[in-house]
Amino acid sequence: MPDLMKHQRECIEFFRGKTCGAILLDRGTGKTAAILCLLDERMDDGQRVLYVAIKSTLHQVAQECERFTPRLTPIVLDGTKKKKLDLLRRLKVNPPARALAIVNFESLRTIAIELAAVGWSALVLDEVTRCKDRRTQQSKAAKLISRHCASRWMMTGYPVTEGIEDAWSEYDIIGNGKILPPNFFAFRNRFCVMGGYDRREVVAYKNVDEFVQLIRPHSFARTKAECLDLPPKVYQTMETEMCPAQWKVYTEIQEHLRIQFDEGTLTVTAALAEMQKLMQVASGFVYRDDGTPEFFDNEKTAALQELLETTRGKVVVFTNFKAERNRLEQHLSRTLKGKFPCVMITAEHPSQERTRLQTLFNDDPAQRVFLCDVRVGGVGLNLAPANTVVFHSLPLSLELNVQAEDRCFRKGSEIHDKVTIVRLLAKDTIDEKVARAIIDKRKMADAIVEGVLGVQGALDRIRQIGRMRAPEDSPREHPSTPAGSG
Structure with missing residues (x-):
């Protein structure tokens, strides 16, 4: 194994013997190297991995692959649709011993059928929040591809950026319906309190303990402070007229x-x-x-x-x-x-x-x-x-x-x-409202990761943040809501 940091080695050990998982590590902590080494341990000759990443990072992933896992052959599927399809055909006809095909999330929309037809041994979704909305084409394409993969992995600093409901699509893709309830509406009725117009808006959360317990066995999390010896991050606000x-x-x-x-x-x-x-x-x-x-x-x-x-x-x-x-x-x-x-x-x-x-x-x-x-x-x-x-x-x-x-x-x-x-x-503009919304979202995201880590009080913070979303006249619980409604 190459020279890895302690938390990277712990990550590989955590997922040893598992076929799916979520690597919840902040950016800049080396999660790419961790997943590449995990894949390298498991790959046999003739196998192919599909690695989906943000467009601007495709070549960086390839460089990380060459540095940490030289046995893998990175192939960046970039450029025009025709060029990507040509590379895919060559990959199917004459693949290298251990191929790592690297593609951006947009390609999940444009060449989904062709990608699904290749036959991948593993799927990696780097910055999986691009698939948090189950209704988007790229989320549906990722789900289609994942069904035929022996192992499925997602990586992000925050699996939740708006609310707990974000997590369903992400964990459904990697878990094939075996981590969280396989139906979104059943999931929402179990963990979300609905309110607002026609009760279509998530106004609070419930059964938070159960939610965290379901994702914890499949999630490896560390804070950036645990991974790196970094200086403090200090926030300042400058108001202008x-x-x-x-x-x-x-x-x-x-x-x-x-x-x-x-x-x-x-x-x-x-x-x-x-x-x-x-x-x-x-x-x-x-x-x-x-x-x-x-x-x-x-x-x-x-x-x-x-x-x-x-x-x-x-x-x-x-x-x-x-x-x-x-x-x-x-x-x-x-x-x-x-x-x-x-x-x-x-x-x-x-x-x-x-x-x-x-x-x-x-x-x-x-x-x-x-x-x-x-x-x-x-x-x-x-x-x-x-x-x-x-x-x-x-x-x-x-x-x-x-x-x-x-x-x-x-x-x-x-x-x-x-x-x-x-x-x-x-001052006194939409700027202040946007800043407040970002702070509130950050509190929820941090609390979810802390819940996975088992930090004392994290679940109470999630409940408190969830209650803060609800208007004063909104009902807190709707236990009689039938499954699949809304």
């Missing part, structure tokens, strides 16, 4: 929302679109009718500049919108005349260029700022030389927030006294 022009546009959007609601014409899609507009205005811009952005005098940018002037070390800045990112890059590079040299990564950069820019930022002391959209730079990058992460705006997703933070909170960051996470929030 919107300018009068921002408030004018912001209140107009709010009024438009109110009118639609009062008239009964507000749809979920329209509400989400208006929320995005509110978040854009709070971030410092709004799109005109012709699709071009109009920018405001934004105090957030001034606050970021002040932070850069008073902070030592490298800083990673995440944005939620392309126009916001481009405006910041222009301000840092042109308005400030290169005072804070900036490396920027965009969705248009190919994998090799992203790696080059990452290396430039990490190795060049002159490059102080790394700027990117949270969906682009929030995964697959190691930015451990930076000791400060700034969210110029926040995404709604807990997963995106945690992934972005952990670009700087991983092996290598022990060189810092602390890693500081700064959230720039426009």
